[in-house]
Amino acid sequence: xxxxxxxxxxxxxxxxxxxxxxxxxxxxxxxxxxxxxxxxxxxxxxxxxxxxxxxxxxxxxxxxxxxxxxxxxxxxxxxxxxxxxxxxxxxxxxxxxxxxxxxxxxxxxxxxxxxxxxxxxxxxxxxxxxxxxxxxxxxxxxxxxxxxxxxxxxxxxxxxxxxxxxxxxxxxxxxxxxxxxxxxxxxxxxxxxxxxxxxxxxxxxxxxxxxxxxxxxxxxxxxxxxxxxxxxxxxxxxxxxxxxxxxxxxxxxxxxxxxxxxxxxxxxxxxxxxxxxxxxxxxxxxxxxxxxxxxxxxxxxxxxxxxxxxxxxxxxxxxxxxxxxxxxxxxxxxxxxxxxxxxxxxxxxxxxxxxxxxxxxxxxxxxxxxxxxxxxxxxxxxxxxxxxxxxxxxxxxxxxxxxxxxxxxxxxxxxxxxxxxxxxxxxxxxxxxxxxxxxxx
Amino acid sequence: xxxxxxxxxxxxxxxxxxxxxxxxxxxxxxxxxxxxxxxxxxxxxxxxxxxxxxxxxxxxxxxxxxxxxxxxxxxxxxxxxxxxxxxxxxxxxxxxxxxxxxxxxxxxxxxxxxxxxxxxxxxxxxxxxxxxxxxxxxxxxxxxxxxxxxxxxxxxxxxxxxxxxxxxxxxxxxxxxxxxxxxxxxxxxxxxxxxxxxxxxxxxxxxxxxxxxxxxxxxxxxxxxxxxxxxxxxxxxxxxxxxxxxxxxxxxxxxxxxxxxxxxxxxxxxxxxxxxxxxxxxxxxxxxxxxxxxxx
Numbered sequence: 001x002x003x004x005x006x007x008x009x010x011x012x013x014x015x016x017x018x019x020x021x022x023x024x025x026x027x028x029x030x031x032x033x034x035x036x037x038x039x040x041x042x043x044x045x046x047x048x049x050x051x052x053x054x055x056x057x058x059x060x061x062x063x064x065x066x067x068x069x070x071x072x073x074x075x076x077x078x079x080x081x082x083x084x085x086x087x088x089x090x091x092x093x094x095x096x097x098x099x100x101x102x103x104x105x106x107x108x109x110x111x112x113x114x115x116x117x118x119x120x121x122x123x124x125x126x127x128x129x130x131x132x133x134x135x136x137x138x139x140x141x142x143x144x145x146x147x148x149x150x151x152x153x154x155x156x157x158x159x160x161x162x163x164x165x166x167x168x169x170x171x172x173x174x175x176x177x178x179x180x181x182x183x184x185x186x187x188x189x190x191x192x193x194x195x196x197x198x199x200x201x202x203x204x205x206x207x208x209x210x211x212x213x214x215x216x217x218x219x220x221x222x223x224x225x226x227x228x229x230x231x232x233x234x235x236x237x238x239x240x241x242x243x244x245x246x247x248x249x250x251x252x253x254x255x256x257x258x259x260x261x262x263x264x265x266x267x268x269x270x271x272x273x274x275x276x277x278x279x280x281x282x283x284x285x286x287x288x289x290x291x292x293x294x295x296x297x298x299x300x301x302x303x304x305x306x307x308x309x310x311x312x313x314x315x316x317x318x319x320x321x322x323x324x325x326x327x328x329x330x331x332x333x334x335x336x337x338x339x340x341x342x343x344x345x346x347x348x349x350x351x352x353x354x355x356x357x358x359x360x361x362x363x364x365x366x367x368x369x370x371x372x373x374x375x376x377x378x379x380x381x382x383x384x385x386x387x388x389x390x391x392x393x394x395x396x397x398x399x400x401x402x403x404x405x406x407x408x409x410x411x412x413x414x415x416x417x418x419x420x421x422x423x424x425x426x427x428x429x430x431x432x433x434x435x436x437x438x439x440x441x
Numbered sequence: 442x443x444x445x446x447x448x449x450x451x452x453x454x455x456x457x458x459x460x461x462x463x464x465x466x467x468x469x470x471x472x473x474x475x476x477x478x479x480x481x482x483x484x485x486x487x488x489x490x491x492x493x494x495x496x497x498x499x500x501x502x503x504x505x506x507x508x509x510x511x512x513x514x515x516x517x518x519x520x521x522x523x524x525x526x527x528x529x530x531x532x533x534x535x536x537x538x539x540x541x542x543x544x545x546x547x548x549x550x551x552x553x554x555x556x557x558x559x560x561x562x563x564x565x566x567x568x569x570x571x572x573x574x575x576x577x578x579x580x581x582x583x584x585x586x587x588x589x590x591x592x593x594x595x596x597x598x599x600x601x602x603x604x605x606x607x608x609x610x611x612x613x614x615x616x617x618x619x620x621x622x623x624x625x626x627x628x629x630x631x632x633x634x635x636x637x638x639x640x641x642x643x644x645x646x647x648x649x650x651x652x653x654x655x656x657x658x659x660x661x662x663x664x665x666x667x668x669x670x671x672x673x674x675x676x677x678x679x680x681x682x683x684x685x686x687x688x689x690x691x692x693x694x695x696x697x698x699x700x701x702x703x704x705x706x707x708x709x710x711x712x713x714x715x716x717x718x719x720x721x722x723x724x725x726x727x728x729x730x731x732x733x734x735x736x737x
Contacts, residue, residue: 050678054694080680081691087674094675098592102678212695270698274503290698296500355697 037103037331045075045334048102052088052319053156054081056289057355061106064350068341075334077104085109085319101324103335106155106342110320111146111395119322123150125336135345136360142392144320147234153343156357157318158286159386160220162305166298168193168205168279179280179302183221183250186280186305190260193279207260209269210282215406216317217282217304219393221247223313224306234396235435239406240421240428247307248420252413263414284317285383288356292379301379303386312389318357358383401434402427491712495519495705502701515702522692522707530681531688536714538603538673538684539666545608546662547655553609554617555643559629569618572611584671591676602676603684607666613658620654621647656725660718667715685711 036048053061058081065079082088085108095101096118113119122144126133133141140154166176172192180186190207197204210217219229227243230236238244254261265272273281274294282304283291291299306312321342323335341347345361352359353373364370365384374381396402405427412418418426494502495518496511522528556562557569587606596602624647632642648655673684689711692704 275505
């Protein structure tokens with residue numbers, strides 16, 4: 001075994017190694033971004049397409065890709081599933097820094113990639129390609145805009161909706177055809193749904209809960225009460241306003257005063273709802289099909305409740321298509337043709353009717369195909385009705401930090417660790433710091 | 442020993458006491474078995490739950506109170522799982538990578554361990570300490586530099602990108618060196634006198650004598666690579682190069698809801714090879730753990 005001298009040497013080595021690993025983390029060099037698309041001798045183009053929709057939805061995406069491949073003979077697209085939004089975003093960042101990107105990608109928070117300089121604004125192609133923007137709901141264009149540039153093409157979009165257990169409603173003496181429309185009604189209904197079914201002084205059936213991404217539902221409350229998330233420049237978050245604090249207070253009351261929402265159990269909310277232990281659940285409209293598949297009771301879906309006396313304001317979510325920069329103009333043009341196919345009216349109809357996502361074209365709602373689909377899936381009406389109130393939260397660079405800060409605020413308030421004002425002020429401070437630390441372009 | 446001989450003498454002098462001691466001993470071992478039983482149940486429960494869920498319909502997965510035994514066995518989940526992703530390809534990839542890493546680690550670790558245990562050279566103590574110190578650096582720290590190296594070598598989406606970074610393993614060198622050091626020097630001297638070279642001595646004498654530790658190290662390497670997630674995730678982009686663990690993860694969907702029955706069916710298929718291999722080398726593995734005093 002090593003003697004004393006070599007032990008101190010070991011210490012030195014460890015310090016050196018750790019120092020090298022931490023301090024000298026290799027700066028990602030500015031590499032020429034080139035995508036992996038290729039043209040063979042016969043002029044045939046192969047494109048790499050990364051997407052982030054798994055399961056049954058992913059199969060619809062792959063079916064659309066094969067339709068594109070069969071529709072013409074010039075371009076072949078290789079689709080690869082790269083995980084959910086967070087996973088694919090990490091892979092795209094790694095790909096950009098290594099200089100080898102796919103040609104087209106479908107992912108969430110897509111316009112934020114604009115800052116990297118690795119994507120081509122979709123607006124470069126729309127008008128030259130004869131695309132009429134007015135066919136698509138304006139809110140979807142806003143959702144894909146950052147810093148005044150339209151970066152990405154709307155693809156799969158959803159809204160937060162209220163799911164409710166029709167059987168539990170009936171058992172509690174509530175009319176399953178009259179879901180709550182305001183938060184006052186949610187409290188009223190929630191009290192009737194919250195029960196101790198086995199008389200052990202512990203509540204085992206709750207009135208309402210939300211899915212894990214609590215920031216989305218809290219943002220919906222903020223906007224519905226006239227509060228704003230961020231200023232137009234994207235430099236300051238604004239949820240320390242009285243209107244916002246009031247809404248987090250409402251959230252806190254659901255847990256601590258009305259006791260109709262279990263504290264900090266959002267990760268189990270979906271399972272609780274499906275097990276019949278939860279009356280109402282706020283969740284994405286993209287889950288309508290899977291919720292109907294997994295439930296052993298009748299699922300109802302309604303437009304997310306509004307603040308009493310106000311109209312609902314509903315921030316959309318979802319993913320978009322981006323075109324990554326490539327040196328060869330031909331490949332880039334082929335990528336646009338593919339994007340155009342994926343986001344065409346026919347594809348949008350197929351995606352919507354097979355997955356539950358929203359159709360991005362306004363006139364699709366009146367098409368006979370879509371009407372037939374709605375009569376087959378009446379629950380989807382709640383998401384199309386939500387479109388009348390849909391807005392887009394402005395994309396800004398600290399959006400990810402802001403979302404997690406809001407989730408943190410919700411958790412603190414639910415556990416009674418902070419009052420709503422403190423929690424929101426702390427969240428704002430954290431986000432402001434992150435905005436300041438970001439390198440200015 | 443004294444207590445044993447004592448108790449042997451006891452029956453003549455204090456028969457009742459001897460009986461009660463025997464009873465205590467028996468009660469003690471019953472209690473011990475109860476504890477072991479409880480611990481094994483805790484270990485088995487997640488496996489059982491995985492298998493039970495793999496046969497359930499979607500509504501049954503979420504039913505409350507939970508059903509322990511599926512009402513109707515949904516073998517279709519296995520068919521769906523197998524067809525929902527190119528699992529045959531994932532299996533091949535995982536097997537190629539895990540076996541190659543295991544073989545590579547055993548070869549490289551044996552050679553290094555032999556040098557550290559049996560040879561004398563300048564700076565040996567320092568080199569060995571340097572080796573050991575690398576075990577204190579967590580993989581997360583080396584992730585980015587390793588990725589950049591692999592990427593510069595253009596090894597993204599290749600088997601060598603998945604295999605080569607794991608061929609050397611400092612912990613394996615340490616463990617095998619400790620075992621090699623227990624083999625008496627006289628054996629080596631005798632072999633050397635008979636004209637046996639170093640490599641031949643290693644291959645024909647030391648390695649056969651060290652089977653338990655090699656089996657243990659081999660199993661560590663195999664399981665570690667079979668289960669590894671982060672590295673394959675970042676160095677593979679194409680479907681054809683993905684391993685099983687990456688394939689599994691793609692069943693989980695926050696946005697549209699995870700199909701738990703199918704997901705668990707796939708998990709069962711992925712777990713089976715590791716369990717089979719574990720049972721095959723179990724005996725050597727337990728010996729190996731006993732010799733290192735380490736628990737896997």
